[in-house]
Amino acid sequence: MTFVDFEVTPGGALRGGVPVPTDKSIAHRALILGALASGPSQLQGVAPLGATAVTRRALEALGVRFTEESPGQLRVQGVGLGGLRPPAAPIDCGGSGTSFRLLAGLLAAQRFASTLSADAYLSQRPMARVVAPLRRRGAVIEGRFHPSRAGELLPPLAIGPLPPGAALLECEESLPIPSAQVKSALLLSGLYADGNTYIREPVVSRDHTERMLRALGVPVQAVASMVELDVAQWNRRIPPFSIQIPGDLSSAAFLLVGALLLPGSELTLRQVGLNPTRRGFLEYLRDVGAPLAVEERGDQMGEPLGDLQLMYGGPLRHGSLGGETLVRAIDEVPAVCVLAARSEGVTEICDAAELRVKESDRLAAMARVLRAFGVRCEELPDGLRIEGQPEGPLQAAEVESGGDHRIAMAATLLALVADGPSRVQDVGCVGTSFPRFAGTLRALGVAVRAVERDSQ
Ligand code: S3P
Numbered sequence: 001m002t003f004v005d006f007e008v009t010p011g012g013a014l015r016g017g018v019p020v021p022t023d024k025s026i027a028h029r030a031l032i033l034g035a036l037a038s039g040p041s042q043l044q045g046v047a048p049l050g051a052t053a054v055t056r057r058a059l060e061a062l063g064v065r066f067t068e069e070s071p072g073q074l075r076v077q078g079v080g081l082g083g084l085r086p087p088a089a090p091i092d093c094g095g096s097g098t099s100f101r102l103l104a105g106l107l108a109a110q111r112f113a114s115t116l117s118a119d120a121y122l123s124q125r126p127m128a129r130v131v132a133p134l135r136r137r138g139a140v141i142e143g144r145f146h147p148s149r150a151g152e153l154l155p156p157l158a159i160g161p162l163p164p165g166a167a168l169l170e171c172e173e174s175l176p177i178p179s180a181q182v183k184s185a186l187l188l189s190g191l192y193a194d195g196n197t198y199i200r201e202p203v204v205s206r207d208h209t210e211r212m213l214r215a216l217g218v219p220v221q222a223v224a225s226m227v228e229l230d231v232a233q234w235n236r237r238i239p240p241f242s243i244q245i246p247g248d249l250s251s252a253a254f255l256l257v258g259a260l261l262l263p264g265s266e267l268t269l270r271q272v273g274l275n276p277t278r279r280g281f282l283e284y285l286r287d288v289g290a291p292l293a294v295e296e297r298g299d300q301m302g303e304p305l306g307d308l309q310l311m312y313g314g315p316l317r318h319g320s321l322g323g324e325t326l327v328r329a330i331d332e333v334p335a336v337c338v339l340a341a342r343s344e345g346v347t348e349i350c351d352a353a354e355l356r357v358k359e360s361d362r363l364a365a366m367a368r369v370l371r372a373f374g375v376r377c378e379e380l381p382d383g384l385r386i387e388g389q390p391e392g393p394l395q396a397a398e399v400e401s402g403g404d405h406r407i408a409m410a411a412t413l414l415a416l417v418a419d420g421p422s423r424v425q426d427v428g429c430v431g432t433s434f435p436r437f438a439g440t441l442r443a444l445g446v447a448v449r450a451v452e453r454d455s456q
Contacts (some may be wrong), residue, residue: 001455006408006424006438008415010393012446013264013312017120020252021434022245024436025180026303028098030243032106032188037063037078037216040241041064044198046074046245050432051096061087062114076344081191082234084230086112090156095119095359095403095432098181100155101130106186107159108139109168109192118155122401126151126357128186129177137171137186137193138162143376170316177354178327180205183227187213187220190229191236197229203324206277211302216241246273246305247390251434253281254337254409256310258441260290261342261417265312271297274304279382280321280329283337288319315390318345322383326351331358334410337366340386341394342417350383359429360404369407370398373422396420405432412437416446425453 022045031052034041034081046052048068056066056074063085065077084106093100093116100116107114118125123144131141131153140160143153162168168189175182178201187209190197204225213220216238219230253271260267274282274296285292291313296306321329321336326349329336333355340347355362367379367395374395396418401408408427415422427450430437438448 003426003453003455004428004450006412006427007449007451008422008424009447010396010416010418010420010422012416013262013309014255014259014441014444015264015266016444017268017270017441018245018255018440020255020269023248024051024433025098025206025208026212026273027245028055028102028209029184030245031055031059031076032102032240033212033216034076034241034333035059035062035084036081036191037238037240038080039078041076041078041203041240042242042345043074043076044119044244047435049435051099054094054096054099055103058091058093058099058267058352059071061091063087076238078238081238084110086130087114090115090117090371092117093122095429097122097125097359101127101181102188104141104157104159105134105188108134108141109162111161111187113161114159116155116157116159117271123155126152126155127155127157129179129388130182131157133171133173133182133186134189135188136173136430137169138166139168139189168193170197172198174200175202177368178203178205180208184209187227187229190231191218193231196231199227201225203327204277205327206275207304208275211275215301241301243301245270246300246303247279248433249273249281250306250331253332254413254434254437255440255444256285256308257311257335257339258413258416258446259310260316260339261413262446263312267310267312268310271305272308274306277328280325280327280442281332281336283325284319284321284329284389288316288339290316315388316343318343318347320348320350322348322350322352330354331406334362334366334406337370337384337386338410338413340388341370341373341414342390343388344390345388347388348383349386350380353382356392358404360402360407362407363402365402365407366410368401369411369414373418375414393417393419396422398423399425401426401429403429405429405434409434409437412441412448
């Protein structure tokens with residue numbers, strides 16, 4: 001078997017402006033709602049590979065047609081709410097948790113049976129959180145029992161069909177953990193339900209589904225951390241639409257952190273999504289003194305976007321990340337860990353137990369990677385305590401990504417400030433969210449090379 005590694009030579013600076021990959025979360029939702037619209041929609045900037053390709057293939061398996069009209073411009077022939085067709089085979093979601101959980105909600109409302117399957121990594125991730133509330137509103141779903149945790153369910157899921165004549169019921173859920181994937185699954189199932197959908201979260205998770213539905217005239221109300229979909233006031237029709245997917249702040253975060261690590265860096269990133277429920281990382285940067293300028297420039301279907309500008313200005317203060325800010329920076333924690341490794345003092349990350357069930361156990365993985373580069377850190381049940389080392393280089397290392405794209409990118413940044421060449425192993429996963437990561441870094445002025453390696 002052949003693996004791809006990154007060989008990283010330290011030094012250089014990130015200078016210039018580059019496009020960042022488009023936002024996966026928004027793209028998944030645009031694909032699904034485009035498929036359910038009554039007519040053709042135009043989606044500009046849906047990545048052809050990675051996680052969003054999983055959602056697109058799944059929708060194709062359900063009878064939806066997509067046409068690439070020009071590079072980056074996708075036309076989706078919406079089939080209407082009732083137009084999905086039974087899939088001929090199990091739908092493979094690979095490693096994409098967002099595809100899996102959002103589609104679970106959509107498929108739970110259908111009159112046909114379907115199966116959602118997953119790769120080895122996603123097959124270990126908890127699904128009871130989405131199955132249980134869907135079952136409570138009448139969905140028929142079976143999963144694989146967790147070998148040791150009673151009540152937990154794992155992929156694959158066998159879904160539906162709904163019994164003849166039955167429809168999904170009203171749902172009133174108070175989620176124990178904030179989760180945009182679970183909330184979105186319930187809202188998507190709610191489009192078909194006989195009653196309303198009410199969801200309360202301890203802290204509002206990313207609200208892309210709510211914003212897109214509202215932009216399409218679906219009566220979704222949000223008050224504090226409560227969301228309501230009131231189907232009684234709706235004609236059950238999603239109009240066709242046109243969207244340009246904003247840049248992904250979660251991908252931009254790695255470039256921003258790279259620029260904050262390397263003296264002489266000067267970076268401009270344009271058209272990046274600035275949704276308030278995703279801005280925790282930008283608030284963290286402001287708190288630790290990063291010289292970041294944010295300029296808002298309009299919106300796309302209710303999603304604000306804008307330009308980010310940053311210049312290296314010396315080591316930053318230590319910070320702390322937890323509570324509701326952590327929820328709004330959940331995918332940026334690996335990037336924050338890298339920054340903490342080069343900041344003054346001790347940085348604390350807490351309330352982050354959810355990171356243990358992401359693409360990998362990100363708290364354990366980051367502790368392992370930080371230590372490999374000689375950074376002292378303590379792993380806590382729900383976080384990390386990281387001792388910054390702003391002076392002198394880190395120790396060069398050879399580290400494994402563990403199949404997690406954000407861990408691979410975090411390790412690559414640490415390698416840029418090491419005392420010699422480093423190697424990040426098994427970086428094929430980076431394509432999930434940032435397919436041209438190494439090329440982008442090279443274009444900005446640092447030496448990261450992808451090399452193939454045969455497994456021994
Ligand atoms: C996502 C929600 C978050 C996030 C993931 C994308 C989404 O997961 O970590 O990368 O698009 O809905 P949870 O819902 O598990 O918090």
